Amino acid sequence: MSRSARVALKSVVWTACLLPLLMLLLKFWADDLGANPISYATNVLGDTTLRILLASLTLTPLRLLFGISWQMSLRRLLGLFAFSYAVLHFTVWVVVDQFFNWPGMLADIRKRPYITVGMLALTLLVPLAATSTTRMVKRLGGLNWRRLHRLVYVAGVAAILHFSWLAKKGRNDPYLYATILAALLGVRGWHRVARALGKRRVVALGAPSTPKRVAGAP
Amino acid sequence: MLIKRRPDIASSEITARGLYLSRRAFIAGGAALTLGPSRATAAAETPPAEPLAAKPSPTFRVDDPPTKFESATTYNNFYEFGVDKADPSIYGARLRPRPWTVRVEGLCARPKTYDLDELLRLVPLEERVYRLRCVEGWSMVIPWIGFPLASLIKRVEPTGKARFVEFTTLYDPAQFPGQKKNLISFSSLEWPYAEGLRLDEALHPLTLLTFGMYGHVLPHQNGAPVRVVVPWKYGFKSAKSIVRIRFVTERPQTTWEKAAPNEYGFYSNVNPTVDHPRWSQATERRIGDFRRRPTLMFNGYADQVASLYAGMDLRKDF
Numbered sequence: 001m002s003r004s005a006r007v008a009l010k011s012v013v014w015t016a017c018l019l020p021l022l023m024l025l026l027k028f029w030a031d032d033l034g035a036n037p038i039s040y041a042t043n044v045l046g047d048t049t050l051r052i053l054l055a056s057l058t059l060t061p062l063r064l065l066f067g068i069s070w071q072m073s074l075r076r077l078l079g080l081f082a083f084s085y086a087v088l089h090f091t092v093w094v095v096v097d098q099f100f101n102w103p104g105m106l107a108d109i110r111k112r113p114y115i116t117v118g119m120l121a122l123t124l125l126v127p128l129a130a131t132s133t134t135r136m137v138k139r140l141g142g143l144n145w146r147r148l149h150r151l152v153y154v155a156g157v158a159a160i161l162h163f164s165w166l167a168k169k170g171r172n173d174p175y176l177y178a179t180i181l182a183a184l185l186g187v188r189g190w191h192r193v194a195r196a197l198g199k200r201r202v203v204a205l206g207a208p209s210t211p212k213r214v215a216g217a218p
Numbered sequence: 219m220l221i222k223r224r225p226d227i228a229s230s231e232i233t234a235r236g237l238y239l240s241r242r243a244f245i246a247g248g249a250a251l252t253l254g255p256s257r258a259t260a261a262a263e264t265p266p267a268e269p270l271a272a273k274p275s276p277t278f279r280v281d282d283p284p285t286k287f288e289s290a291t292t293y294n295n296f297y298e299f300g301v302d303k304a305d306p307s308i309y310g311a312r313l314r315p316r317p318w319t320v321r322v323e324g325l326c327a328r329p330k331t332y333d334l335d336e337l338l339r340l341v342p343l344e345e346r347v348y349r350l351r352c353v354e355g356w357s358m359v360i361p362w363i364g365f366p367l368a369s370l371i372k373r374v375e376p377t378g379k380a381r382f383v384e385f386t387t388l389y390d391p392a393q394f395p396g397q398k399k400n401l402i403s404f405s406s407l408e409w410p411y412a413e414g415l416r417l418d419e420a421l422h423p424l425t426l427l428t429f430g431m432y433g434h435v436l437p438h439q440n441g442a443p444v445r446v447v448v449p450w451k452y453g454f455k456s457a458k459s460i461v462r463i464r465f466v467t468e469r470p471q472t473t474w475e476k477a478a479p480n481e482y483g484f485y486s487n488v489n490p491t492v493d494h495p496r497w498s499q500a501t502e503r504r505i506g507d508f509r510r511r512p513t514l515m516f517n518g519y520a521d522q523v524a525s526l527y528a529g530m531d532l533r534k535d536f
Binding site for chain 2: 096170
């Protein structure tokens with residue numbers, strides 16, 4: 001991809017990811033967050049986290065299914081945006097919703113499964129964000145880095161559970177998100193299985209080696 | 219509950235209706251840029267509200283300042299219109315609250331189909347300011363207009379076998395888009411919406427058959443044209459847009475009970491000591507407030523209603 005194409009692509013993604021936050025701030029300034037602003041802000045930030053997280057998990061399946069790879073350069077950007085929205089979502093809960101009621105929040109984390117898995121999802125994203133720099137990739141080594149970043153699958157499942165377990169019956173969006181996540185993880189699983197089967201056949205045929213994996217692909 | 223001079227809620231605290239509607243239209247216009255045209259036009263169709271005269275009740279009013287009209291009409295749980303809080307105000311215009319009849323039937327000596335206008339003239343209307351506590355953990359204070367449900371019940375003379383009252387909400391997917399089932403909205407409640415009260419709860423003087431709020435007929439999103447308000451129970455117990463009231467012997471199964479029996483019991487009395495399985499009910503956020511406040515037993519109506527539940531285990535009969 002040419003440099004200008006890359007810049008254009010990243011600008012589009014930056015804009016798309018910042019838009020929900022910008023809308024939220026505009027509505028805040030216009031005093032237009034509705035009757036329950038705290039709940040509204042929490043929901044928008046949580047929803048955006050899920051969407052960007054799912055978007056980040058779409059990049060590899062696109063490569064596996066269609067053999068295209070220009071989108072792979074967006075992984076860090078999308079991952080960090082998902083993490084940022086998760087942190088904002090959490091911050092609104094701590095500061096605005098619970099107003100630093102630590103005993104109450106700790107009790108909720110222990111007692112309320114949807115909050116427990118939500119905390120788990122956020123916690124799992126922390127080491128991924130911390131090791132997102134190129135220097136950290138080098139320091140950890142490609143293989144270790146890839147292994148560590150498989151945690152994003154657990155975080156994704158935990159995040160979707162967090163939403164499904166708090167949503168009231170009658171809502172369809174938790175099912176929608178869960179279906180998308182299942183499909184995205186399914187493509188990876190299917191690809192792994194297919195490759196393992198292929199490898200066994202290759203070994204059985206006495207071929208000297210298997211094709212090298214594409215670097216940095218969890 | 220305090221016996222008080224009527225607080226002045228008419229003009230200063232409530233955004234002028236015209237201004238508020240134009241603001242909604244503006245918001246909808248903005249939303250249309252991103253969401254497509256349907257929402258904008260739906261909001262613009264919201265019909266003007268008719269005033270509804272009522273005498274303020276000197277006894278049935280709480281001290282807390284009423285919630286802003288705009289909040290009470292844009293932040294609603296009325297799944298017949300959709301599951302988002304804004305859906306009822308956006309799609310409310312599709313409901314046709316007239317002509318309207320309410321069938322009162324079942325175990326009673328004088329079953330009857332009441333026309334809405336007849337109901338409105340049955341007993342003088344009064345305005346009562348009640349707290350409203352939603353099971354989700356937020357609350358409002360609403361000036362309702364209506365009369366005690368007991369006045370209607372006594373007219374139809376329930377028989378000795380009648381022990382429960384069942385309320386049924388209108389079923390019509392053309393008016394209630396949330397009742398439509400399709401590929402996108404596969405998960406849904408069972409329609410029509412059914413709610414119920416024990417007969418003594420239904421006869422309690424606090425239980426209000428309600429036709430209006432804030433000096434006007436009920437906005438569509440608040441359960442037009444007729445609903446009940448049971449202020450010591452979580453909001454979903456107060457059935458909206460009622461077409462049938464039926465007296466039965468067996469405890470009726472309610473819509474939310476069917477949807478999640480471990481979460482929404484038949485009684486669903488506001489109770490800070492009995493948590494929802496997934497979240498605490500100890501506190502609530504009053505709409506318009508920043509900090510949460512403690513939730514009161516029976517939503518603050520314990521003096522009036524606690525005796526209804528004497529000897530019952532409220533953890534078991536939640």
